[in-house]
Amino acid sequence: MRKSQREIVESSRVITRRGLMLATIQAAVVTVLGLKLRSMQIEHADEYRLLSDGNSIKIRLLPPARGLILDRNGMIIAGNEQNYRVTLTREEAGDVSAVIARLRRIIPMSDRQAAEILAEIRRRSAVTPVMVTDRLSWPEFSSIALNAPALPGVTPESGLSRSYPRRGDFAHVLGYVGPVSDYDLSKIDNPDPVLMLPEFQLGKVGMEAKLEQVLRGKAGARRVEVNSAGREMRELSRQEGQQGATVQTTLDAGLQNFVAQRLGEESAAAVVIDVTNGDIAAISSSPVFDPNKFVRGISGPDYRALMEHDHRPLADKTVQGAYPPGSTFKMVALLAGLESGVINTGTRFFCPGYITVAGRRFHCWSRGGHGTVDVIKSLAESCDIYYYELAQRVGIDRIAAMARRMGIGVHHDLPMSAITEGIAPDRAWKMARYQQEWQIGDSINASIGQGYVLASPLQLAVMAARVATGRAVAPRLVRAIDGIQEPEPDFPDLGLNPLNLRAARMGMDAVMNSSRGTARRMRITAPEWRLAGKTGTSQVRNITAAERARGVIKNEQLPWNRRDHALFVCFAPFDAPRYAVSVVVEHGGGGSAVAAPIARDIMLFALAGGLPPLSAYPDGERAKVQEMWSRMDLMPSAAPKTERAKA
Amino acid sequence: MNYLDYQVAQVPTGWRKIFHLNWPLVFLITAVSCIGFLMLYSVSGGNIEQWAAPQMKRFAVGVVLMIALAFVPIWFWRSISVAAYAICVLLLVLVDLIGDVGMGAQRWLVVGPIRIQPSELTKVAFVMTLAAYYDWLPVEKVSRPLWVLIPVVLILLPTALVVMQPDLGTSIMLIAGGGIVMFVAGVSLWYFAGVIAIAVAGVTAVMKSRGTSWQLLRDYQFRRIDTFLDPGLDPLGAGYNIAQAQIALGSGGWSGRGFMQGTQSRLNFLPEKHTDFIFTSLAEEFGFVGAGSLLVLYVLILGFCLHSALTNRDRFASLMTIGIAGTFFLYFSINMATVMGMLPAKGSPLPLVSYGGTSLMILLMAFGIVQSAHVHRPRG
Known part of the structure; x- marks a missing residue:
């Protein structure tokens, strides 16, 4: 069937007319799209940019290093030590129990501990890192870091933790720090946000508590980019915290050590004051306890033993x-x-x-x-x-x-x-x-x-x-x-x-x-x-x-x-x-x-x-004194630290 | 028009056809696809294997197919259009019966290693059928009721099958695509006005009935319509994606955040960033300049198609070219309007850019037929 020339011309005319009408409608739609794009990307770009940054940039606090406490000669009696710990994130781990089983070949863990950790991980959100273990030795820590490819989701981290190198000697006067409890927070009107960090340590008793504000320092901050799941992708900027002030005490570590040993297991107290300036050179209550145990979280039996001791070691x-x-x-x-x-x-x-x-x-x-x-x-x-x-x-x-x-x-x-x-x-x-x-x-x-x-x-x-x-x-x-x-x-x-x-x-x-x-x-x-x-x-x-x-x-x-x-x-x-x-x-x-x-x-x-x-000593006392000295295990005399003087 | 109408002697033959391709169209298609590869590379975080490389391979195959189809004489396509339509309807029925379920709807047909999405194929096949129908129909009969009813049935049959999948988005595309062919073929504007009036009246009646004694839908259905129309009512559900897409788009500003610097897409705030929402990544990373350029490229593709159609005296070729270009237009404008928050969210890919095998291949094949129309246009 051949079409007449007239019909071809007629149909071309219709198509051209309608085609142009369609093109006009399409042009209108495209114009609207373009205008909307312009409005969003040029007129309101700043608003959206703010929203975008708010989405992806989060501020993470950096806990400040706690101020040191020194004896009168500059010896550290309360310091900070590296604490190596390992966290596990469920989202990255995939098969959590398999990862923990592999982890147990590197660090010792009882079946009960492993079960507890597993339960904790299941309970928390998939992206929240859960602490598996802390206070790892350096060999354990480096071995985990080395085996990282076989341990997905396991992150070895290091942070600072309080330590008392003189152990019990200053237990009562310095007190100790511990994790921030809800009770601690309830006592503070406007808590420093750094207190909310899970690993933060707060002075609980003694000088650590009384000089908390001095020792705490100022938190630093990291600006990090997070993804929609809240996971950290990279660090944009970092402002280190300011370490707490160093407190030099009037105490003499050598004397304090001697006093603590001299009092021994008696339920006793001794105070040494320099009468010329009021400096307390030693102040000791016995029996002593190891404050490091409290920092690490004292075990139930250890705590009961301290509480039930009739010599009341915890009392100053x-x-x-x-x-x-x-x-x-x-x-x-x-x-x-x-x-x-x-x-x-x-x-x-x-x-x-x-x-x-x-x-x-x-x-x-x-x-x-x-x-x-x-x-x-x-x-x-x-x-x-x-x-x-x-x-x-x-x-x-x-x-x-x-x-x-x-x-x-x-x-x-x-x-x-x-x-x-x-x-x-x-x-x-x-x-x-x-x-x-x-x-x-x-x-x-x-x-x-x-x-x-x-x-x-x-x-x-x-x-x-x-x-x-x-x-x-x-x-x-x-x-x-x-x-x-x-x-x-x-x-x-x-x-x-x-x-x-x-x-x-x-x-x-x-x-x-x-x-x-x-x-x-x-x-x-x-x-x-x-x-x-x-x-x-x-x-x-x-x-x-x-x-x-x-x-x-x-x-x-x-x-x-x-x-x-x-x-x-x-x-x-x-x-x-x-x-x-x-x-x-x-x-x-x-x-x-x-x-x-x-x-x-x-x-x-x-x-x-x-x-x-x-x-x-009088003649009659010398033998007894010598015998007593021989039983003591005194710290090597703390010579004044010359390198500090140079610095 | 019968192939005898062509002045066959003047139509290029053999390998010489390559010189008569609509080359600007080929380059534009390639340019848009390259933008797609770039964005797929970017949203994968620099992992070329994830999306960009497979997409490039498919594009390569698709371009070869496009040129191969362009070599096939246009009258061949017209001859098979009714058969193609019948096959498509058959496939759609098959999909409804035994199709694979993906994204909560049956869309896929698996034949050995090949996965076919018959609804995509249908979009092209039924445009061809409608064009062939109007090519056959004398111009003066176009607006007569009986002759209008036939294409309406041709449109509604596959549409109904697609709705059953259920795939509301594609069915709307089919109706709109068919409507464009009928519109350009010269069907009286009164029919269009009538359909629009009836649709508006129907929607108004349903919405007005709310809260009255003759309420046409249940309350929860109304609430679903509310969130469909205004995703802001459900900011953590459907609204979340649109809000994040708008943030990504707007934060691009004039020149964007830079290649692979888009925080919204890279940090997974964007949903479906490699498919339906890829335009937002482009807008975020290349700003108004990038997004606007893509829009211009699309408009140029439309323009070359329209020019090719209007200069072609073959009625079938013209109608089919405009129909395919119109479907292409619907694709990108609906996608852009959706991610800019102007239309309710409904999955639709950005043509040539979004990751996806079937839609890219079908589109390139459709452009192959457009090329064929261009190569084999009546001359002299």
């Missing part, structure tokens, strides 16, 4: 323990009497062994009595009757006031946890506390540091330092922060009559060095380190009249927790005091027999800057 007895100071309080009572003018340095009282006040008998520790007792003898032989007489005349309020002047019953501001104020009781205190009138018997008990009087070992050391100097010595723990020295303190004079102070010091000297002194055996024979001290034995139970009639039960026959506390305070050298030391041994027995030798050894170590020559 140096500042948290409040003990009846016993006879170590006598300097306070004496100075209260002397300063008030009720007695003078020549006043004598007669000690018949007991006195009766308000129908009640008060005994001296010496049943036979001391006879005529003067100021010096009252301290040297620790006559109780002298202070009973004194207390009745001076009154409790003046004794309490003197106690506070000497640092007992007041707060000493140190970066440590739960510092006790102790108690310097007076009439108002008893009324407020018990709604009872003060009784004369209360004064008598208080005069020899019993009854309501309570003091911490720190306060006793401060008292000894104040007696030694006559100045309001205040203890301090921080010498410098980030190299900026704390100002050298200039302690105000206590305003005590120098003659009265001298009497108290001479009394303390006589305790050690007079022929009838209670701690004569514990004297220091080296004349340049002459020791002055005061013993104390404080009862933790009442001795009834009936028991006294039968004969007081010997400490050794009592259960441990019913025995007397043994206390000792001292300072040396007598002529130019440098250190004051206090020692409290809980339920240790007699102050002169138990606490005094510890304090003497600590004092000698502090003065000599290491183990002293044996000649400093």
Whole structure:
């Protein structure tokens, strides 16, 4: 069938007309598309660019390295160590159990651990890295890195973790860090976002907690590109965090180590204060524990063992323990009497062994009595009757006031946890506390540091330092922060009559060095380190009249927790005091027999800057001391770090 | 037109036909495809093996096929068009019965190693059939109701089969493609106006019925329509993809983020980045310059097709060329409008650029027939 020419022309005309109409419609559509493209890509490009960046760029915090804590010589006592750990991401791992099985050939893992990790990985989102294990040794870590191709999804990471190289030595004063708990966060109003990082460590107790803000430092940040699943693709920029400030303490690592070992497994506390500037050279509570265990997450059995130990290793007895100071309080009572003018340095009282006040008998520790007792003898032989007489005349309020002047019953501001104020009781205190009138018997008990009087070992050391100097010595723990020295303190004079102070010091000297002194055996024979001290034995139970009639039960026959506390305070050298030391041994027995030798050894170590020559000890003590030294495992003496000085 | 109508002596023969190909069209097609290879390379993150290399291989085969088809005389295509239509309908029935399920719809027919998507084939075959029908139909009868009904049935039969797969997008493409051929063939505009009016009235009636006593759809069906029309109502579902696509597109700015620097595509924020959403990657990495250039290339392809059609006195060739070009136009404009958020999301590839074997091959073969029409156009 041939088509006519007319028909061909007609159909061409139709197609051309309609084709052009169609082209017009198509052109309109294309124009709309082009305009929309223009509007999005040129007019609104900035808005979309912002959205795009917001999609793909995330800020990740970099935890700052925690500030170091140094001893007075620049030795690191709280540092940071590399912690090698391994994380696993489900999305990349594929067959998680197969990967873990392969991982177990490199690092030891119990079946239970493996099951726990597997459950944790299944529970978390596929892209969240889950920690498989940490604290790997370098060989394990590098072996995992080497086997990376066979371990998909396994990422070896290294980060910093707190470590305490001196282990237990500084356990109580420094405290420890641990993972941030919900409870920690609830206590902070506006928590630093860095606290939310899973591996972040927060100071929990002690100096670590109190100086948290100083030690924490500033978090750095990384800008990373993430994909739609939130996985990191690459790092765009990195701003390192700022390490926390280095805190140089007043502590002496060598001395602290000696003190901790000297206290051993006793339930005891010792404080060494440099009387010239208040620097705490050592402050130790025993038994100690290893703070590193807390950083790593202490195991249940380990924690229970610490909690159930009757010597309470977790308590910091140096500042948290409040003990009846016993006879170590006598300097306070004496100075209260002397300063008030009720007695003078020549006043004598007669000690018949007991006195009766308000129908009640008060005994001296010496049943036979001391006879005529003067100021010096009252301290040297620790006559109780002298202070009973004194207390009745001076009154409790003046004794309490003197106690506070000497640092007992007041707060000493140190970066440590739960510092006790102790108690310097007076009439108002008893009324407020018990709604009872003060009784004369209360004064008598208080005069020899019993009854309501309570003091911490720190306060006793401060008292000894104040007696030694006559100045309001205040203890301090921080010498410098980030190299900026704390100002050298200039302690105000206590305003005590120098003659009265001298009497108290001479009394303390006589305790050690007079022929009838209670701690004569514990004297220091080296004349340049002459020791002055005061013993104390404080009862933790009442001795009834009936028991006294039968004969007081010997400490050794009592259960441990019913025995007397043994206390000792001292300072040396007598002529130019440098250190004051206090020692409290809980339920240790007699102050002169138990606490005094510890304090003497600590004092000698502090003065000599290491183990002293044996000649400093009396003949009779040398063999015992040498034997004791041989049992100790002391740290090598920390020589001042010269390389730090160069830097 | 019968082949006897051609002045056969003047039509090039043998290998000389190669000089009479519509070469600008060949170059434009190649250029657009190269943009495709570039983008496939980019969105795979530099892994040429993943998408770019297979696509290039298929393109190479496709171009050879295109030129081979161009050598086949146009009257051959007209002669087989009815048979092709019948085969396509048969394949569509087969797909509905035994087809492979992909993306929640039966679209694939597997014959040994070959996977065929009959709906793609149908798009070309039924354009050819309609062109042949109007070539055969005298011009004055074009708008008579009975002669309008026949092509409508020809369109609706495969459309109904495609809807059953279910593949709503392709069925709309079939209707629109067939409509274009009928429109260019000269069917009275009143029919088009009528169909549009009925469609508008129907949709309006359904939407108006909402909340009344004579509600035509259930509530959840209305809610589905709502999210279909405005994906923003479901920002984490269907809306997420469109929102991310728009972010990618807009953030490209004037000159783009640079080759392989598009964060949206490289970091997997974009869905289907190698297929339906590849235009957003292009727009993100090459900006308005890149996206606009692609649009211009598409318009040029349309232009050369239209020119070829309008200068061809063979009615079948003209209608078929315009029909294929119109389908091509529908492809890219729907895809672009979708990723720019102007149309509800419905899977449709960007022609010559998106990764995908069947659609690329079929398209190149369709252009082969367009070339054949160009080579064998009546001369003198």
